[in-house]
Amino acid sequence: MVTIKDYEGGKTAWCPGCGNFQILLALKHALVELALEPHQVLFVSGIGQSSKLPHYLKGNLFNGLHGRSLPVATGAKIANHALTVLVVGGDGDGYAEGGNHFVHAIRRNLDMTYIVHNNQIYGLTKGQASPTSERCFVTKTTPGGVILQPLNPIALAIALGATFVARGFSAQTPLLTQLIVEGIQHKGFALIDVLQPCVSFNHLNTYAWYKERVYEVGDEEDYDPEDQLAAFQKAQEWGDKIPIGVIYRSERPTYEEQVPVLKAGPLVMQGHDPRELEDLLEEFIP
Numbered sequence: 048m049v050t051i052k053d054y055e056g057g058k059t060a061w062c063p064g065c066g067n068f069q070i071l072l073a074l075k076h077a078l079v080e081l082a083l084e085p086h087q088v089l090f091v092s093g094i095g096q097s098s099k100l101p102h103y104l105k106g107n108l109f110n111g112l113h114g115r116s117l118p119v120a121t122g123a124k125i126a127n128h129a130l131t132v133l134v135v136g137g138d139g140d141g142y143a144e145g146g147n148h149f150v151h152a153i154r155r156n157l158d159m160t161y162i163v164h165n166n167q168i169y170g171l172t173k174g175q176a177s178p179t180s181e182r183c184f185v186t187k188t189t190p191g192g193v194i195l196q197p198l199n200p201i202a203l204a205i206a207l208g209a210t211f212v213a214r215g216f217s218a219q220t221p222l223l224t225q226l227i228v229e230g231i232q233h234k235g236f237a238l239i240d241v242l243q244p245c246v247s248f249n250h251l252n253t254y255a256w257y258k259e260r261v262y263e264v265g266d267e268e269d270y271d272p273e274d275q276l277a278a279f280q281k282a283q284e285w286g287d288k289i290p291i292g293v294i295y296r297s298e299r300p301t302y303e304e305q306v307p308v309l310k311a312g313p314l315v316m317q318g319h320d321p322r323e324l325e326d327l328l329e330e331f332i333p
């Protein structure tokens with residue numbers, strides 16, 4: 048039986064009170080609920096406070112470059128699509144430098160789950176504005192306040208035809224656990240954008256600020272997450288009321304299902320001779 052202990056990793060180096068702790072806990076609970084064993088899971092991240100999360104877990108992990116977690120995860124999933132691939136990182140990592148990869152990962156629809164710790168700030172580098180920072184928000188790089196329109200990851204993902212789009216709030220850990228479970232179970236690319244207070248560098252979007260505003264879409268009887276236009280409209284809500292829960296879900300074939308060579312099973316298990324790779328490398332890198 049898989050227990051939380053199986054996932055206990057290294058000692059954390061986050062600020063006390065950081066929302067990252069709640070996301071880590073929710074993720075562990077989700078993995079236990081799905082009875083996934085650490086060897087069946089791959090955690091991929093970039094650079095950031097949030098991207099340290101795989102260090103605090105047990106399992107396979109790849110900690111790559113800032114903004115490049117999704118291409119690494121894509122390669123790993125194609126090499127071994129039997130793995131449960133979880134990608135984690137911040138709003139800076141995923142929506143700024145990794146923005147291009149975000150768009151195309153959604154188009155590809157590989158079966159993986161992407162958890163974005165959206166604290167609306169760059170935490171690791173000590174408080175610069177990120178793509179999701181609010182207008183007028185004063186940060187180290189915007190002393191006169193942010194003048195750009197914030198990026199709306201939920202609306203963007205829905206517009207791109209993402210097949211699973213959810214928003215969680217780190218302090219609502221049971222709901223977040225459920226969203227992660229559903230995201231992993233979903234066949235295709237699952238985005239879970241998590242509102243996460245940064246107690247050190249974001250004194251605007253605090254626990255109290257989010258608590259006053261978030262509400263669960265699942266509590267609304269007439270909300271249909273399979274209605275793309277309704278979901279897009281829901282995604283526009285931000286301000287006094289912020290929806291959390293499964294905002295949009297749909298079905299379309301995954302990338303893996305459509306690549307003929309993968310029909311014979313995961314590439315790594317197809318018995319290719321490693322020397323084939325050496326020949327290839329020699330051909331391309333003389």
Ligand SMILES: Cc1ncc(C[n+]2csc(CCOP(=O)(O)OP(=O)(O)O)c2C)c(N)n1
Pocket residue numbers: 094095096097098112113136137138139140141144164166168169170171172177
């Ligand atoms: C290629 C590259 N560009 C920029 C950086 C500097 N850098 C490291 S982390 C980071 C942003 C961190 O913010 P976010 O991804 O939101 O994560 P958080 O620390 O808030 O969890 C930046 C700009 C880097 N390490 N590498």
